[in-house]
Amino acid sequence: MIEKMKMVHIVTSAAHKEEMLKGLRDIGVVHLAEKQSADRDVTERFQNMSNLTAVLKERVDSKKDTATLSDDEFDKVYDEVRGAVDRKAALEQELNSTEAEINRIKDWGDFSPEDIAALREAGYDLHFYLIPERDYQAAAESEDARFFRLGTMEKNVAIASLGTLPQELQASEFMLPDKSIAELKQDVEEAAKGIDACEDELKNASKYYPAFKEHLMRAQNDLKYSEAEATVQGDDDFVWLAGYIPEVDEDKFKTMAAEKGCAWAIEDVAEDDYKIPTKLRYNKVSQLIKPIYDILEIQPGYREQDISLWFFLFFTLFFAMIIGDGAYGLLILIATIALNVKQKKVTNATFLLYILSGATIIWGAVTGTWFGMESAMHVPFLKSLVIPSIATYPDYFGVTSNETQYAIMKFSLSIGVVQLALGTLLSIKKKIPEKDMSWIADAGWTIANIAMYMLALNLVIGVKLNLKPVFIAIGVAFLLVVLFGGMTPGMTFGQGLKAGLANSFTTFLDTISCFGNVMSYIRLFAVGMAGVAISQSFNNIAAGMNGILVVVGIVIVLLGHALNIAMCFLSVAVHGVRLNVLEFSGQAGIEWAGIPYEPFKEVK
Numbered sequence: 001m002i003e004k005m006k007m008v009h010i011v012t013s014a015a016h017k018e019e020m021l022k023g024l025r026d027i028g029v030v031h032l033a034e035k036q037s038a039d040r041d042v043t044e045r046f047q048n049m050s051n052l053t054a055v056l057k058e059r060v061d062s063k064k065d066t067a068t069l070s071d072d073e074f075d076k077v078y079d080e081v082r083g084a085v086d087r088k089a090a091l092e093q094e095l096n097s098t099e100a101e102i103n104r105i106k107d108w109g110d111f112s113p114e115d116i117a118a119l120r121e122a123g124y125d126l127h128f129y130l131i132p133e134r135d136y137q138a139a140a141e142s143e144d145a146r147f148f149r150l151g152t153m154e155k156n157v158a159i160a161s162l163g164t165l166p167q168e169l170q171a172s173e174f175m176l177p178d179k180s181i182a183e184l185k186q187d188v189e190e191a192a193k194g195i196d197a198c199e200d201e202l203k204n205a206s207k208y209y210p211a212f213k214e215h216l217m218r219a220q221n222d223l224k225y226s227e228a229e230a231t232v233q234g235d236d237d238f239v240w241l242a243g244y245i246p247e248v249d250e251d252k253f254k255t256m257a258a259e260k261g262c263a264w265a266i267e268d269v270a271e272d273d274y275k276i277p278t279k280l281r282y283n284k285v286s287q288l289i290k291p292i293y294d295i296l297e298i299q300p301g302y303r304e305q306d307i308s309l310w311f312f313l314f315f316t317l318f319f320a321m322i323i324g325d326g327a328y329g330l331l332i333l334i335a336t337i338a339l340n341v342k343q344k345k346v347t348n349a350t351f352l353l354y355i356l357s358g359a360t361i362i363w364g365a366v367t368g369t370w371f372g373m374e375s376a377m378h379v380p381f382l383k384s385l386v387i388p389s390i391a392t393y394p395d396y397f398g399v400t401s402n403e404t405q406y407a408i409m410k411f412s413l414s415i416g417v418v419q420l421a422l423g424t425l426l427s428i429k430k431k432i433p434e435k436d437m438s439w440i441a442d443a444g445w446t447i448a449n450i451a452m453y454m455l456a457l458n459l460v461i462g463v464k465l466n467l468k469p470v471f472i473a474i475g476v477a478f479l480l481v482v483l484f485g486g487m488t489p490g491m492t493f494g495q496g497l498k499a500g501l502a503n504s505f506t507t508f509l510d511t512i513s514c515f516g517n518v519m520s521y522i523r524l525f526a527v528g529m530a531g532v533a534i535s536q537s538f539n540n541i542a543a544g545m546n547g548i549l550v551v552v553g554i555v556i557v558l559l560g561h562a563l564n565i566a567m568c569f570l571s572v573a574v575h576g577v578r579l580n581v582l583e584f585s586g587q588a589g590i591e592w593a594g595i596p597y598e599p600f601k602e603v604k
Helices: 014-027 040-058 071-108 113-121 133-140 181-231 247-260 286-296 308-323 326-343 348-367 374-378 380-384 401-431 439-461 467-484 493-502 504-543 549-588
Strands: 005-013 126-132 147-153 156-162 238-246 263-268
Touching: 005 014, 005 247, 014 181, 014 238, 014 247, 040 071, 040 181, 071 181, 113 126, 126 133, 126 147, 133 156, 238 247, 247 263, 286 308, 286 348, 286 549, 308 326, 308 348, 308 401, 308 504, 308 549, 326 348, 326 549, 374 380, 401 439, 401 504, 401 549, 439 467, 439 504, 467 493, 467 504, 493 504, 504 549
Parallel strands: none
Antiparallel strands: 005 238, 005 263, 126 156, 147 156
C-alpha cells in the first residue's frame, strides 16, 4: 500500500541550525519539500569520488588482497588515482587525434613537412590540392595555374602547385601536417605506452577499492547534508524547513524535535499538492515485485493505487508463458541457486527468480516443452504432466495443432480481459469513496472490454456467437463513457455531461482501440510459439549433422538455445512488462508518475 504522508514544518534558532539538521538526518524520515543544490565543491568531490570508485571497481582482482588506508593516506592515493585517470584520458584523446591525422595524410605518402617548409623558405610557394578527375583536364589547361601531377587518390587527382590555385577551379587544398607519418607513429607508440602505464597504476590501486567505496559513502552523505543545509531558510534569528513525513513516523519526528528544542507543525497535505513523494509499503508477496520496479524506475503517484500484488501475479504468468520452456526454467533455477549460494542469503531478487523459474517449469511441463525437443514426449513422466488441449506436440494426445493453438490463443485473450476488467474495477473502487461519478464511465469500459473479448473470440478463433448483443453492449458502453467520462468531484452533472460530450469523438476512437487492447494479449501466444519454433530450428539443424560434424552440431545447439533464452528475456521486457505498465495500468488509472520517497538520512 501507499503510505499516507503529512506535511511537516520545523523551526529552530539560527544558532541551532546544525543541531536540527543532524537530528533530522539521524531519524531519516523527512523528505525535503524544496531541495536545493549542494555546494559546488561538495558536488564535485562526490562526482569525482563516484567516477574513481567505478574505475577501480572495474579493475578489482578478487584473487588479490585489499588494503586499508588512513584518511591522510587516502588523500594521497586519491590524488594519484585521479591523476592517473586524467592522464589516461588525455593520452587516449591524443592517441585518437594522432591516429586520425595519420589516416588523413597516409595517402600522400611518408614525406617530411620540414623539407617542404625549407622549400617554401627558399622561395618555392608550394601548395597541395585534390582535384576531381572530371575537372582535372580543365585545370591543366588553365593559364593561371602552375602545378604538376603527383598521383591519383580514389576519384581525385593529387597535385603540387606553385602558388595557390584560382578559386574558380574545383579543388580542395591539403593542409600540411606538423609531423611526418613516421613521427606520428612514434607518438602513437609513446601514447600507447603511457596508457599502459596508467592502466598498470590503476590496477595496482584497485586494492584500495574498499577504501574508495567507504569514502564515496562519506561524500554522498556530505552531498545530502549540503543539499539540506542549502534548503534551510531563515533570517538572523530563526531557521526553518519543510518536508513530507509518513504518518506512521510522526512520533519519531516529535521525539527528535523535543530533544533538539525545535518547534514544529504537522498538517495534512494539500489537495492541489502534486509534489508529494510516494512511499510503498510492501507485504511478503508484493515486495517481490520491487526489483522490477527498481529496474524499470517506475513509481505510482501518491494519489494513485498500489497495484504491486496484481503486477507481480500477472508478471509471473506472462514471464512463464513468454519463456515457455520448462528446461529454460530449470536453467534459470540452477543459475538462481548459484547466485543464492554466492550471496549467502535470499534477497527479493533471488526469491523473485525462484518463483519465475518455478512458474516457467510448470508452464513448460503442462505444454510439454523441454528444449523444444519432441523426443521429450517419449518420456512417460514428462508426457503425463501435459495438458493435451495446450500441448506443444498435440499428435501424442489425439488432438490437432489447430485445436491446441486456438486453446492457447483463447487462454491468452481470457487473461487479457480479466486483467483489463480488473483494472477498471480497481479504478471504480477508488473513485466511489471519492464521490467521483466517472466511475460509471469505468463501468462502461468494463462492459466494452468484455464485449471486445467476445468479438475477438469470434473473429480470431471462430467461436460461434450471436454478435447482436455484443454490438449492443459496445454501444451501451460508449454511451456510459460519453455521459459520465467528464465527471469529476466538485463538478455539476451538467458540467460533466458537457465535458463528456465534447470528448465524444475521442471516446469513439478509444472504444475502437479497446479491441486492440484486448487483442494485444495474443502476443503471449505468438511470442511463446516463436520461442518454441526457434528451439526446434536449431535442434533440426544439429540433428542433420553426422560424424565429425557432431561437434559443430553441439556448438550450434548450445549457441542457439543461449540466443533463444536471451531473446526470450528481451521479449519479457518488451511484452510482459508492457501489458502491465500500459494496458493494465491504463485501465486502473495508473500513470507511474510518482516521486520516489527519498528522506534526508545518512547512507550506511
